Amino acid sequence: xxxxxxxxxxxVTRRPSLLRAEVLxxxxxxxxxxxxxxGYALIVVAFVITLVNTGNPTAAERSAAQTQAxxxxxxxxxxxxxxxxxxxxxxxxxxxxxxxxxxxxxxxGLPSGALAVGAGFAALAFIIGASSGGAEWTAKTLPAxxxxxxxxxxxxxxxxxxxxxxxxxxxxxxxxxWTGLGSALVSLRGSWSPRPDRFWGDLLDTQLRAxxxxxxxxxxxxALANLIRxxxxxxxxxxxxxxxxxxxxxxxxxxxxxWLVMENVTALVQRHGVDVVISQQxxxxxxxxxxVVVHLTNLRAGLTLAVYTAxxxxxxxxxxxxxxxx
Amino acid sequence: xxxxxxSGARKTYRRRRRxxxxxxxxxxxxxxEGGVHGFLGPNGSGKTxxxxxLLGLVxxxxxxxxxxxxxxxxxxxxxxxxxxxxxxxxxxFPTFSGRRNLELLALTAGVAKPRIEECLETVGLRDRAxxxxxxxxxxxKQRLGIAAALLKGPRLLILDEPSNGLDxxxxxxxxxxxxxxxxxxxxxxxxxxxxxxxVQQVCDHVTILARGRCVTSGPVAEVxxxxxxxxxxxxxxxxxxxxxxxxxxxxxxxxxxxxxxxHAVPDPAAxxxxxxxxxxxxSELSPISADLESVFxxxxxxxxx
Numbered sequence: 001x002x003x004x005x006x007x008x009x010x011x012v013t014r015r016p017s018l019l020r021a022e023v024l025x026x027x028x029x030x031x032x033x034x035x036x037x038x039g040y041a042l043i044v045v046a047f048v049i050t051l052v053n054t055g056n057p058t059a060a061e062r063s064a065a066q067t068q069a070x071x072x073x074x075x076x077x078x079x080x081x082x083x084x085x086x087x088x089x090x091x092x093x094x095x096x097x098x099x100x101x102x103x104x105x106x107x108x109g110l111p112s113g114a115l116a117v118g119a120g121f122a123a124l125a126f127i128i129g130a131s132s133g134g135a136e137w138t139a140k141t142l143p144a145x146x147x148x149x150x151x152x153x154x155x156x157x158x159x160x161x162x163x164x165x166x167x168x169x170x171x172x173x174x175x176x177x178w179t180g181l182g183s184a185l186v187s188l189r190g191s192w193s194p195r196p197d198r199f200w201g202d203l204l205d206t207q208l209r210a211x212x213x214x215x216x217x218x219x220x221x222x223a224l225a226n227l228i229r230x231x232x233x234x235x236x237x238x239x240x241x242x243x244x245x246x247x248x249x250x251x252x253x254x255x256x257x258x259w260l261v262m263e264n265v266t267a268l269v270q271r272h273g274v275d276v277v278i279s280q281q282x283x284x285x286x287x288x289x290x291x292v293v294v295h296l297t298n299l300r301a302g303l304t305l306a307v308y309t310a311x312x313x314x315x316x317x318x319x320x321x322x323x324x325x326x
Numbered sequence: 327x328x329x330x331x332x333s334g335a336r337k338t339y340r341r342r343r344r345x346x347x348x349x350x351x352x353x354x355x356x357x358x359e360g361g362v363h364g365f366l367g368p369n370g371s372g373k374t375x376x377x378x379x380l381l382g383l384v385x386x387x388x389x390x391x392x393x394x395x396x397x398x399x400x401x402x403x404x405x406x407x408x409x410x411x412x413x414x415x416x417x418x419f420p421t422f423s424g425r426r427n428l429e430l431l432a433l434t435a436g437v438a439k440p441r442i443e444e445c446l447e448t449v450g451l452r453d454r455a456x457x458x459x460x461x462x463x464x465x466x467k468q469r470l471g472i473a474a475a476l477l478k479g480p481r482l483l484i485l486d487e488p489s490n491g492l493d494x495x496x497x498x499x500x501x502x503x504x505x506x507x508x509x510x511x512x513x514x515x516x517x518x519x520x521x522x523x524x525v526q527q528v529c530d531h532v533t534i535l536a537r538g539r540c541v542t543s544g545p546v547a548e549v550x551x552x553x554x555x556x557x558x559x560x561x562x563x564x565x566x567x568x569x570x571x572x573x574x575x576x577x578x579x580x581x582x583x584x585x586x587x588x589h590a591v592p593d594p595a596a597x598x599x600x601x602x603x604x605x606x607x608x609s610e611l612s613p614i615s616a617d618l619e620s621v622f623x624x625x626x627x628x629x630x631x
Contacts, residue, residue, distance in 0.1 A: 015436050016407075016433075016434060016435050016436035017433055017434070017436065018433075018434050020433045021430045021431075021433035021434045024426075024429065024430060024433060025419075025430055028419075028422055028426055029421075030421060135419075139417060139418070139419055139420060140417040141417050141418060141419055143378075143383050143413060143417070144413075144416060144417060144418070144431070144474065145431070145434065146381070146382065146383060147381050147383075147406065147409070147411045147413070148406065148431050148434045148435050148478075149403075149406070149434050149435075150381070150382040150399065150402045150403055150406055151403055322385070324339070324378075324383070324384045324385060325378070325383040325384065326339070326378065326383075326384060
């Protein structure tokens with residue numbers, strides 16, 4: 001075929017789709033596939049380890065454990081070294097479960113596991129987001145793409161949208177996987193009763209918040225790497241921020257703790273949010289200190305993190321729009 | 327209709343801890359539709375910056391730029407589908423195959439899959455298209471870049487140093503390809519190069535750039551003719567006698583080894599006549615044409631003074 005024929009043919013015959021190109025790109029990235037496979041593998045490994053280390057104790061084992069616990073409670077109550085006004089609080093810590101050699105899988109492990117899966121996938125999402133942004137700067141492929149789609153803000157937002165959608169889907173699958181394996185653990189190594197009211201509703205809420213967190217983490221990782229133009233530097237900066245900056249703020253400026261990323265992440269995923277002590281005031285009446293507490297609800301924490309992420313993406317898009325690609 | 331118009335383009339790169347670097351200093355450039363237009367200049371003269379500004383990769387400080395009649399970068403999205411480009415060494419995702427890299431670009435612009443195969447075939451990469459790009463030689467990456475530039479079937483093809491990394495056979499093929507593309511009557515090739523021979527062999531028109539400014543522009547033949555020195559090369563049996571006759575008549579003569587160069591000869595027939603009158607007969611007399619190299623060196627030297 002001659003070059004002339006190549007040039008004069010009707011090249012553009014279908015609808016241009018940056019979105020489809022981005023989906024193909026993220027699907028083709030080995031690191032993304034590797035990290036997600038690692039995440040799913042870890043869930044399966046956790047299931048196997050839990051399966052091996054739990055079991056259904058027999059009635060005799062339960063009875064023996066209860067006897068041991070009762071004896072310790074009695075000894076505790078009789079102990080003169082335990083102040084009388086604290087006996088209830090101290091001695092109620094002994095339960096039969098502590099003396100079982102074969103421990104069952106507790107139903108509460110299901111939402112706890114969902115939380116852990118969400119946290120793990122949020123971390124993976126941040127790495128995937130940062131590597132998606134950083135890889136294009138490292139490989140210097142962006143100029144080539146911009147000679148096909150020069151609208152840079154559109155390019156940034158499309159990339160973020162595809163990335164977030166991919167991570168949301170992957171985290172939903174991870175939560176479904178855990179729900180299936182965790183339910184199997186309850187059936188095989190525990191008991192469905194007594195089951196708290198709204199158990200499944202609360203589990204679903206927890207999982208949805210975890211999925212949201214993963215999506216925000218991916219977008220944040222992309223924005224950071226796009227600003228710094230390097231995956232490693234973005235991950236390093238994130239580590240320094242969480243390890244040094246946030247801890248310094250906790251020590252030096254208590255009032256600012258409510259705005260820290262980690263506090264809001266915790267508040268988002270915990271079922272009822274978290275309380276953050278922002279200051280302690282001297283109570284003249286008692287001479288003691290009273291803590292001023294701010295309650296971070298799931299909603300407030302989610303909105304705070306969403307605003308942080310949106311600002312980061314916006315700044316990354318604006319900087320990218322103005323940047324010379326040489 | 328001009329496919330590229332640049333008027334008063336200025337660009338200074340400002341970098342931290344380094345002095346500002348002026349890349350373009352009021353560049354004016356017009357490239358008319360059709361043929362191959364060479365864009366020639368020494369390293370650092372602003373060729374790549376001009377191309378990057380045209381493609382919206384770099385923002386200018388001043389000036390007006392138009393591609394296919396549309397102002398850029400404002401209306402670049404409207405014309406980018408008709409502009410194929412290869413800017414310096416093309417960079418692709420190293421872990422993806424050549425074909426996958428082209429697929430990503432094709433999807434972005436809505437180019438059909440068969441076109442990918444056509445372009446791979448054209449640049450001779452079809453057999454290696456499924457290999458990861460990180461295993462490609464520089465020349466193969468360059469071919470892939472040319473394939474990417476051809477994908478859209480562009481009206482304007484901008485090639486920045488397309489011979490970089492190609493072996494001699496690849497360079498010949500690439501030049502042949504550029505020549506064919508420029509002669510198809512539909513497309514215009516804008517070829518940036520610092521290889522004088524390449525431009526002289528391939529281009530119909532040329533713009534020479536130095537220190538961010540256009541120093542000359544026009545059809546290659548006119549640019550060369552405008553710099554014609556009128557020198558002639560001659561060979562005769564008794565060169566010493568010939569030199570004496572010519573110098574006595576006021577000509578400046580220098581040796582070319584096995585021949586002589588007579589400078590600034592307004593009428594070559596007068597030289598023939600003069601030598602014949604002294605019984606000296608020529609075995610060769612030919613005009614020494616200015617080549618692009620001498621023109622380029624002269625113009626860029628002037629600009630740098």
